[in-house]
Amino acid sequence: MNAEEIKGFFADRDQLNMDDYLELEYYLECVGDIRTALAHFCSEQSTAQWSRVGFDEDFRTLYGAKVLSWQVLEELDALSYPVEHAAVGKIHACRVTIAHPHGNFGPKLPNLITAVCGEGTFFTPGIPLVKLLDISFPDNYLAKFEGPKFGIDGIRDMLGAYNRPIFFGVVKPNIGLQPEHFAEIAYQSWLGGLDIAKDDEMLADVPWSTTKKRTKLLGKARLRAEKVTGDKKIYLANITDEVDKMIEQHDIAVANGANALLLNAIPVGLSAVRMLRRHTKVPLIGHFPFIAAFTRLQKFGVHSRVVTKLQRLAGLDAIIMPGFGNRMMTPEEEVRENIEECLNEMGTVKRSLPVPGGSDSALTLESVYRKVGSVDFGFVPGRGIFGHPMGPKAGASSIRQAWDAIENGQSLDCYADNHPELMAMLGK
Amino acid sequence: MNAEEIKGFFADRDQLNMDDYLELEYYLECVGDIRTALAHFCSEQSTAQWSRVGFDEDFRTLYGAKVLSWQVLEELDALSYPVEHAAVGKIHACRVTIAHPHGNFGPKLPNLITAVCGEGTFFTPGIPLVKLLDISFPDNYLAKFEGPKFGIDGIRDMLGAYNRPIFFGVVKPNIGLQPEHFAEIAYQSWLGGLDIAKDDEMLADVPWSTTKKRTKLLGKARLRAEKVTGDKKIYLANITDEVDKMIEQHDIAVANGANALLLNAIPVGLSAVRMLRRHTKVPLIGHFPFIAAFTRLQKFGVHSRVVTKLQRLAGLDAIIMPGFGNRMMTPEEEVRENIEECLNEMGTVKRSLPVPGGSDSALTLESVYRKVGSVDFGFVPGRGIFGHPMGPKAGASSIRQAWDAIENGQSLDCYADNHPELMAMLGK
Incomplete structure (x- = not known):
């Protein structure tokens, strides 16, 4: 992705209607350029190709996961746990908050799991180690779940x-x-x-x-x-x-x-x-x-x-x-x-x-x-x-x-x- | 467990009717005495208390998981990945083959998963790190599954x-x-x-x-x-x-x-x-x-x-x-x-x-x-x-x-x- 493409996966909270998003907290070990890895991370877990060839369209606005904030926790000499075929480069332990549009999948548990800890999450170039730390749900999303009966x-x-x-x-x-x-x-x-x-x-x-x-x-x-x-x-x-x-x-x-x-x-x-x-x-x-x-x-x-x-x-x-x-x-x-x-x-x-x-x-x-x-x-x-x-x-x-x-x-x-x-x- | 109790969780293959057992392969990092840890590992995944108080009975014969064979791969200076509250002592990386009686749960996937990678597997005293490497099924067990239709x-x-x-x-x-x-x-x-x-x-x-x-x-x-x-x-x-x-x-x-x-x-x-x-x-x-x-x-x-x-x-x-x-x-x-x-x-x-x-x-x-x-x-x-x-x-x-x-x-x-x-x- 080039710099312009990367930018499409970052947003400020006040640009978004947060009722439409889950907030996801991740611990990541990023290899190489951090912003590039984070953009891929969002892309892979949402709209991995955001336009048809030959069409002037951008699905990221409505359907893209977006980085709300991130911080480097520390630079590491090696991945905390070795991973085969991991990329080579500078390693940073990061914490990132992602806004993920729940309209991509709806109030369904298997589809929620697929979105937040599926292929995208665990197979992003430059991010061999990931831990999903937390999910925050807006009330309109929670309201679709019955929850405990007793x-x-x-x-x-x-x-x-x-x-x-x-x-x-x-x-x-x-x-x-x-x-x-x-x-x-x-x-x-x-x-x-x-x-x-x-x-x-x-x-x-x-x-x-x-x-x-x-x-x-x-x-x-x-x-x-x-x-x-x-x-x-x-x-x-x-x-x-x-x-x-x-x-x-x-x-x-x-x-x-x-x-x-x-x-x-x-x-x-x-x-x-x-x-x-x-x-x-x-x-x-x-x-x-x-x-x-x-x-x-x-x-x-x-x-x-x-x-x-x-x-x-x-x-x-x-x-x-x-x-x-x-x-x-x-x-x-x-x-x-x-x-x-x-x-x-x-x-x-x-x-x-x-x-x-x-x-x-x-x-x-x-x-x-x-x-x-x-x-x-x-x-x-x-x-x-x-x-x-x-x-x-x-x-x-x-x-x-x-x-x-x-x-x-x-x-x-x-x-x-x-x-x-x-x-x-x-x-x- | 004492030495006599530990012995009840070990068996030779030719003592068992292997049609009644799954064979499970695990990688384990054991802390402390290996045989004790392996006996606990079998006990926790099968009949954790094998008799009622005051009764002369032993459920291990029919219902106990049993170590068929084990080998030490190497002695380690530290666990491969740190685990909070892990026991302290000599650490050995081991490979173990367990015979687990499938009659404990039957040909049901959720119950199979519970038995072979459930609480027992992951919460055995002295075994902070486990990987379930393989399962071999006898034909009579496989025959209960429909498998792919096409x-x-x-x-x-x-x-x-x-x-x-x-x-x-x-x-x-x-x-x-x-x-x-x-x-x-x-x-x-x-x-x-x-x-x-x-x-x-x-x-x-x-x-x-x-x-x-x-x-x-x-x-x-x-x-x-x-x-x-x-x-x-x-x-x-x-x-x-x-x-x-x-x-x-x-x-x-x-x-x-x-x-x-x-x-x-x-x-x-x-x-x-x-x-x-x-x-x-x-x-x-x-x-x-x-x-x-x-x-x-x-x-x-x-x-x-x-x-x-x-x-x-x-x-x-x-x-x-x-x-x-x-x-x-x-x-x-x-x-x-x-x-x-x-x-x-x-x-x-x-x-x-x-x-x-x-x-x-x-x-x-x-x-x-x-x-x-x-x-x-x-x-x-x-x-x-x-x-x-x-x-x-x-x-x-x-x-x-x-x-x-x-x-x-x-x-x-x-x-x-x-x-x-x-x-x-x-x-x-």
Whole structure:
């Protein structure tokens, strides 16, 4: 591109009607001339050839992505991660804000993804490393999305649980357990104080534990637990499946008494989540398989906050995400940002319940609570409940006792003195 | 885990009925004791807690993933890419083969993805960096997938095009063109010799170019082109959309004369591709947005060959993929592997047409052909045809002339002497 052509991909914010644009934030490692690379970056993700041969026309005005601002973060001696066939030249780490016209694709998740992190984004000459850091949506665009049907407030109302975290538990052994045994230990965990007993994200409809049989047994067990405890309970059934089976899976599970449904959002596709949102009678809760494959590295891929925003937009009422602690290998700041993205103002889109997870137990609750900084989160142990030495009921009790200790301002050690279930966790 | 527990996640191939297992190849960077990390890796991706408390049972026999073999590639001074909260200790780059029981999830793409590159894979203590390198499927598992409906042979039969590459062209300007103009230049390109005129992967159903209107015009233009040239032609319409709109989009497009359909496989989800495969009347062709976000780096994410295999399994008759040349930033060996994965024996699953793409034109055809090593590929220029200085018909002719030159064993320079369309490309 020549200097004049390059200019067509730069604009001032006040020249544009920003209602027509998404704002995209990217981290880029540019090789060679930065303005040329940025112009190509915009061109490749929008109108790559902006006129027919022999016609005096310019599609960039209406359809071109445009650089609103950019800054050089630093000059680098080498790319942060080596890339085969990368261009050779001076390397600059840059941060750039792009205005991308959403009329190019409309309020559709697969097409949005194609535009903002598709071929254009990842195959721009001179930009071997890219990370999509953030997307901001104008309200008119957000208004086209249904968003969560229940949201955090709807889940709280279902459970009658306010002013405290929502207590989930992943039934374990996660794989291999017969539905009868699965129902029995889920029942125990509800008696111990869990709000939500859930299927593992890997357990779905399989011959040795069909959705039909498992949800029937769990639905009944839930009603029994509600009767015994006087509290409302949720059985969260994983209906992750081929997308043309999901509606049927929803109907079977809900008819049998599963009153929330788990979806592995990226494996089924965000658009399939949105499809189910249009149909569902119960809250939809997302789990995070595959997301780390493109979000973990600091300087390449897509920032997890973008994935959280898109999951909320697709209609997930709660979003299970990598939480605090070394096992999850996620910077604390990033976990906090993802929690905030569930709760931030987002047009008319309801708030999702953030559920930061990873190897939790009664011992980690206080630390998670302090880091979250509010009660608006879900807490989701697995082995911390179902591996408890006194059994799943005691495991669930240990979590509720840990919360009571926090509410009473007591240390776990002191509170455990007359709470053997908590004591057993401390002694573990 | 203690030594005895670790042992439960290792097995010899001849102890197992390999029909019950997928074989997974991973590159791992392990921190600390390697066998411990590998046992955790298997545990996290299968039965993370393999018995109920107080029960003498072991779910690992039937449901556990198991290490079949592993080797240390090298000891590293540091992780290849930094990871926050990564464990500290000796680092070894390893290659490991895992047997993963497919009965844990069944022949379902979202559940397969969850198992082999989900939370377990990316959140194993002591394994901050992982790349899923390959999956091998037993024939009984493959037999559950429909695979491509047409495949490479079906596409050739539709076109009556044998013993040569299939010539695609991406109509450009890709974004912004009115359907009437779009139809006109597609028509020109068919006259010039293109087999398949296609929508860009970013152009789908938008108010300024609806699927309804565009496919109607293009369907008619295709018939005219077939009449004029006497050759069969394909209009490849992009119906990437929300998944609950795709069947309707298929029906509109096909009724109007689109005789192949484009899907952005990862943005819609591989399972949505499979859904459409069960419904489609025409070949389905996949494009590659988003794939680079998790395949580009050598030592993290998922190898693109896995994505190619899964796209073929989902039923794509042709797979557009990053091809040769610097712009695509993909090692030549990797492009070749992806081409091979389209053509290799895969149970009863038909062969897909590989379409390695990226900034191609008459000038790159010979090089692509030599690198592919056979005529079984699609060639997919965009601006190389629609940016041709003499127009799209000449652009398409220049591609066919380049092929004629190859077939005649002549250099482009010589052949261009009495072929002005090719000459114009050489002079460009």
